[in-house]
Amino acid sequence: MAGILIIAHAPFATALRDCISHIYGGLPARIGVMDVSPDCDPAQMVSFAESEIARLKEENGALVLTDMFGATPANIAGRLASVPDVRVLCGVNLPMLVRAVCYRATPLDTLVDKALAGATKGIHAIGPAAPAPAEAAAVTADCLPALPADADLAQKTGPAGL
Numbered sequence: 675m676a677g678i679l680i681i682a683h684a685p686f687a688t689a690l691r692d693c694i695s696h697i698y699g700g701l702p703a704r705i706g707v708m709d710v711s712p713d714c715d716p717a718q719m720v721s722f723a724e725s726e727i728a729r730l731k732e733e734n735g736a737l738v739l740t741d742m743f744g745a746t747p748a749n750i751a752g753r754l755a756s757v758p759d760v761r762v763l764c765g766v767n768l769p770m771l772v773r774a775v776c777y778r779a780t781p782l783d784t785l786v787d788k789a790l791a792g793a794t795k796g797i798h799a800i801g802p803a804a805p806a807p808a809e810a811a812a813v814t815a816d817c818l819p820a821l822p823a824d825a826d827l828a829q830k831t832g833p834a835g836l
Contacts, residue, residue, distance in 0.1 A: 676778040676785055677704040677730025680766060681723060681751045682741040684709035690739075690771050702775055704730050710747040719750045727754055735759030735782040737774055737789065739766035761786050769796020 680687040687707035695701040706726045710719060723738075730736050736759065740751040743764045755762045761782055763770070773792025777785050 675704065675732055676734050676782060677706070677727070677732055677736040678771075678774055678778065679706045679708065679723070679726050679730055679736060679738045679754075680740075680771070681708045681710065681738060681747045682766065683745065683747055684711045686741055687747075690766065690768065693768055694771060694775055697772065698775070704732065705775070706730050708747075708750070710750065714746070716746060716750060719746075720753045723750055723754055724757075727757060727760060731759065734779075734785075735761070737778070737782070737785055738762040739771060739774065739789070740764050741766055763789055763793075765793060767793055767796060769793055772796075 680690050682690070687709045691701065691705060691707045694705065706729070708719065708723060708726065727736050727738070736757075738751045738754050738760060740748045740762065741764070742748060748764050751762045751764075754760050759782060763786065770789050770793035773796075774785060774789040777788040780788065
């Protein structure tokens with residue numbers, strides 16, 4: 675199972691990790707985060723990122739997700755792109771991360787394809803031009819954890835729902 679390292683502007687990496695923990699009812703193993711602050715030392719951050727990749731990487735590698743191409747977090751992440759069995763993707767969003775967590779047992783190149791597809795398929799206009807509910811459900815149905823048939827959503831979400 676591939677490890678996942680999220681490198682992003684503070685506090686975005688931690689926020690994405692917290693979202694995954696919320697969605698899955700706990701944090702899946704081998705997910706690391708690096709929140710890059712405005713006053714960080716990039717050289718120290720690269721060193722920390724290298725140690726995190728060594729910790730997270732398993733038999734089918736690791737996926738590094740970063741937020742904005744050309745910014746400091748992406749430049750730090752880019753230094754990991756030459757590490758064997760590590761892939762780096764830019765433009766992380768929650769649908770990309772959910773898809774990455776869902777497919778991290780697949781070969782690394784398949785995982786990259788699935789994560790990229792999740793990122794783009796998760797972006798929609800809401801309103802008159804929005805896709806039909808069935809289309810939207812089909813996009814995310816293969817990535818969300820299954821709920822037991824007797825799950826009480828009101829207990830988790832409250833009377834107003836999600």
